[in-house]
Amino acid sequence: MKQYVLFQENVIHIENQDRFLSNEKTPVFWSHQLVERHAAAIYTRGIYLKFLTELVNSTAFKVIEIEKDKVYDLEKHIRYEKPEFTREMFRVHVDLSTGSFKCFCGKFERDGIVCCHILRLFTQFDITHIPDKLIVDRWTISFREKELDKCKKEMVLLTGEDQSHNAVRYSILMSKVGEACLDIS
Ligand SMILES: [Zn+2]
Structure with missing residues (x-):
C-alpha cells in the first residue's frame, strides 16, 4: 500500500511538473519543419521532447521506395548514439488517403x-501536421481539461440536478471515501 501511494505521488508530481512546463515554457525549435511546430502545439512538454529525439533521428535515414505511395524501406545511412533499435532497415x-x-x-503502437x-x-511527402490517427489523446496538452469536462457533464447528465449541487455532493462523497480508505489502510 505504501509503495503504491509513493508511486502514485511520483506520477502526479511528474504530470503536474510536465503540465506546468507545457503551459509556462515556450519550446525552442530544433528545425524549421512545420510538423515540429504542430507537435509543440499539441503535445505536453515531456512528450514533445521525446518527439524531438525522433525528429532528430529521422535525419539518419534514407528512403527507398518499394511501391509508390504504399510501401517504403527506411535505411539507416549514418550511425547515431543510443539508437532504440539496432536494425538498419x-x-x-503507408495509406496517404487515410493518413495511416x-x-x-512498432514504436507508435507501443509508446x-x-x-x-x-x-x-x-x-x-511534405506532411506538415501529424495525422489524427497518430495522435494519442493521453499525450496532448488538452487531455486533462477534456477529461474533467467529460466527468462534469456525466455528473450532470446522471442525475439531471444542478451542477454546483452535484459538485458539493461529489466532494462530500470523496471525503467519505477518503475516510473509509484511511480506516481500511
Ligand atoms: Zn519505426
Missing part, C-alpha cells in the same frame, strides 16, 4: 509516439 506501410502509417518497429522512420516519410 525498417519497412513502413504502420512501421515495422504512442511517432517513430523516426515514419517522421522521415513525413518529410518525403
Whole structure:
C-alpha cells in the first residue's frame, strides 16, 4: 500500500511538473519543419521532447521506395548514439488517403509516439501536421481539461440536478471515501 501511494505521488508530481512546463515554457525549435511546430502545439512538454529525439533521428535515414505511395524501406545511412533499435532497415506501410502509417518497429503502437522512420516519410511527402490517427489523446496538452469536462457533464447528465449541487455532493462523497480508505489502510 505504501509503495503504491509513493508511486502514485511520483506520477502526479511528474504530470503536474510536465503540465506546468507545457503551459509556462515556450519550446525552442530544433528545425524549421512545420510538423515540429504542430507537435509543440499539441503535445505536453515531456512528450514533445521525446518527439524531438525522433525528429532528430529521422535525419539518419534514407528512403527507398518499394511501391509508390504504399510501401517504403527506411535505411539507416549514418550511425547515431543510443539508437532504440539496432536494425538498419525498417519497412513502413503507408495509406496517404487515410493518413495511416504502420512501421515495422512498432514504436507508435507501443509508446504512442511517432517513430523516426515514419517522421522521415513525413518529410518525403511534405506532411506538415501529424495525422489524427497518430495522435494519442493521453499525450496532448488538452487531455486533462477534456477529461474533467467529460466527468462534469456525466455528473450532470446522471442525475439531471444542478451542477454546483452535484459538485458539493461529489466532494462530500470523496471525503467519505477518503475516510473509509484511511480506516481500511
Ligand atoms: Zn519505426
